Amino acid sequence: MILLQVQQVARYFGADTLFENVSLDVSDNSRIALVGRNGVGKSTLLKMIIGNESPDAGQITKKKGLTIGYLAQNTGLESDKTIYAEMLSVFERLQIMEKNLHEMEAKIADPGADHSSSEYSQLLNQYDQLLHDFKEQNGYGYEAEVRSVLHGFHFEQEDYDRKISSLSGGQKTRLALAKLLLEQRDLLILDEPTNHLDIDTLTWLEGYVQNYKGALLIVSHDRYFLDRIVNEVYEISHHHSSYYKGNYSAYIDQKAERLRQDWKNYEKQQAEISKLEDFVNKNLVRASTTKRAQSRRKQLEKMERLERPEGDEKGPHFKFTADSQSGNIVLTVKDAAIGYDGHIISSPINIDLRKNQVMAIVGPNGIGKSTLLKSVLGQIPFVKGSSEFGTNVKVGYYDQEQHNLHDKKNVLNELWDDHPTTPEKDIRSILGSFLFIGDDVSKVVHNLSGGEKARLLLTKLAMKHDNFLILDEPTNHLDIDSKEVLENAVMDFNGTVLFVSHDRYFINKVATCVLEIAPQGSTLYLGDYDYYLEKKAEQEEIAAAKSTAETPIENSSKEVSTGKVNYQQGKERQKQERKLKRSVEEFEQLVEKLDAQKNDLENQMSSPENYNDLEKMGELQAKLQEISKKLAEAEENWEQASMELEEFLA
Structure with a gap:
């Protein structure tokens, strides 16, 4: 069913x-x-919706009664209430229903009530109906849902009584999104919902949104999320707009193919135009051929000329190149501890980074990833341990806080002052190539946007030609x-890279290994981000099985045997849980599919061309009855499977 049309x-x-x-x-x-690129009007379109x-032209039509939830960029929840x-x-409506149920229960249990009266019978019927509605609307589960969502956004029980007005901007933004998710609107519109979220929260949000019952319209620079x-x-x-079927990666592939075809058509037409001209x-001017020439000229005049592909889509283009090679060992960190004022955040950390590796550092917010980079650079001392660069290593550093820029310089001098012997035309x-064109080079650094400052820092880094790049959140502020x-610049670089990033798509694309930082120290994974997630899941599964297998430490063979049995039971339990979850997902997908077929048949039956065709209406009615029967069975199976899973997990 169409909810909205632009x-x-x-x-x-x-x-x-x-x-x-x-x-x-x-x-x-x-x-x-x-x-779309920054500035093309995505947020403007959302505000129209x-x-x-x-709109200045065209129209936007919505289904009657459509409810829309909208989260603008960096919008925080403002309220004088506590978080909980x-x-x-x-769920105010459910709370009122719950109160009414309790009042009815008190009347039903009243010893003085006349059980044979019509009023009492009517009260029982009203109670049954209200209880049914309460259950149907998750009346017994809404508080658990609230706690689950708050936990997903890192708000625990000790936070529930905190006043929202006392929270930070980032916390208010997370709460605004949490409230929108709980409201379960028909259409949820999210403008950059992943800003200020760490990887753990993003992973939870993806799982939650994948099961969202309403429609989703999302603007985001987080390609992994998309x-x-x-x-x-x-x-x-x-x-103007173009449509692509599939996820973000499919869109990239289709767009590349469409661009290739556009170029082919454009070049073919240009060859034809050149031939005709x-x-x-x-x-x-030749008498014998002038009529044919006039005919060709008319053909040229009537031709609908194709625009040159890409046009204003031209983006930055640059690369990193090292002007000298380092030794095979680029960086060694031994048994290091990071932190401030003697307080250790993470330990022990060990790194053995080799030439041409691209290592991503991941971990939760506050674990000290940026601190580690600064300690490696000597800006912040290790609490203990040490680091050492290899032979002929030349380090280039991208600082996410952009302290490497001078606020009072203009763009041209920011670069030229570092390379005074380079001709001005080469600097320009x-x-x-980084999109600083014309008068842009005269802009004062202080007045640049976050994205412009990021591009300027990358320009400075590319000009240095170092063989070891240390990058702290390099994708922040950049458009897609x-x-x-x-x-592409990192993948083609002939040197070594160590970087911190929350951009999982970026990590997946460029990293050859992933170093996870936790309070217990560092763990190395020799693969991309998806490999890291896969291995983490395996490790957690093994740890859960071992935990199940734990028994009191005795030397008797009987208890060793019991430990083995418990371990096997743990594995069997996890296997059964996965089976039940798959069953629930399959039935849910079947329900959605049959529901869509039912809606399609109902739309056909209400169509004017079918309404007066008795034979056609008979066929549609028979199909509708069959689909409705299958849908009822699928819903019953889904409910049964869901109950089995809940009982299993209880």
Whole structure:
């Protein structure tokens, strides 16, 4: 069922066009990503959809009664209530129902009630109906749902009584998203929902959103998140929209193929135009061929000329190159401890980084990933342990806090002062490859946006030609196009890279190994991010099985045998749990599929061309009855499987 349609919508600023002819369809089960470079109008389109702005052309139609939840960028929840009270306010209707149920129960249990009266019978019927509605709307589970969502966003029971007004901006943003998820609107619109979330929270959010019952429309620079969630992509580029079926990676592949085909068609047309123009120029003045030349000229005039592909999509283009080679051993860290004022955050940390490796450092917020980089660079001393660079290692550092820039310099001098012997035209050319064009080079650093400062830092880094790059959150502030260029630059680099990033797509694309930092120290995984997750899951499964197998430490063979039995039982329990979860997922998918078929048949039956066709209506009615029967069976099986899983986990 269509919930919302954006039809040929446009936004103009005087004579300038932000976008036009933008169309977008949202169905009740949609999982849509809206992508495009910074400034193309994605947030503007979202504001039109929610009704905060009106389009200059076109229209937006919505299903009657459609409920929309919207999270703008960096929007925090403002409230005078406590965290728990604010989340419970979402379920005010259920709380009223619960109160009414208790009042009815008191009347039913009243010793003086006349059980034979019609009023008492009516009370019982009302109670049964209200109890049924309460159960159907998760009346007995909503508080557990609140606790689960708060836990996912790192709010534990000791936080529940904290006033929201006392929280930080990042905490308020997380609570705003938590409340939206609990509200379960028909359409959830999220503008950069992954900002300020660590990897653990992102992983939880992905799992939760994958099972969201409503439709989703998401704007995000987190490509890994989009890959896991969406199955449709709308891109705004060249001032209009394009549609792609599939997740983000599928969109990239389809876009590349579409671009290849566009170039092929463009070049074919250009060759044809050149041939026609050549014929006209040579034959227009010759009496014997002038009519054919005039015909060709008319053909040229009527031809609908294709635009040159890409056009304003041109992004930054650069690469990192090392002007000298390091030794095979690039960095060694031995039994190090990181922290502040003698307080250890993580220990022991060991690194043996070799030439041409690309190592990603991951771990929860606050574990000291950036601190580790600064300790390696000598900016912050290790609490204990040491690090050492290898032979002929030249280090380039990208600082996420952007302290390596001078606020009062302009863009040109920021680079030229570091390389005074390089001609100005070469400096301008290099800056141009990072999208600093024309008057942009005269901008004062202090006035640059976060994205512009990030590109300027990358420009400075590329100009140094070091053979060992240490990068602290290099994708922060970059749009998707710039991230992709950075990925290619890192993958093609003829040196070694050590980096910290929350961008899982970036880690997956460039890392050859992953170093996880935890309070207990470091663990090395020799693969990309997906490999790291896979191995982590295996380790957790083994640890859970071993925990199940733990017994009192005795030397009797009987208890050793019991330990083995418990270990095997633990493995069998995990196997059974996975089987039950798969069963629930399969039945849920079947219910969704049959429900969609039922809706389609109902739409066909309400269509004017079928309404007066008795034979057609009879066929549709028979199909509807069959689908409805299958749907009821599937729902019953899904409920049974869900109950079995709940009982198993209890």
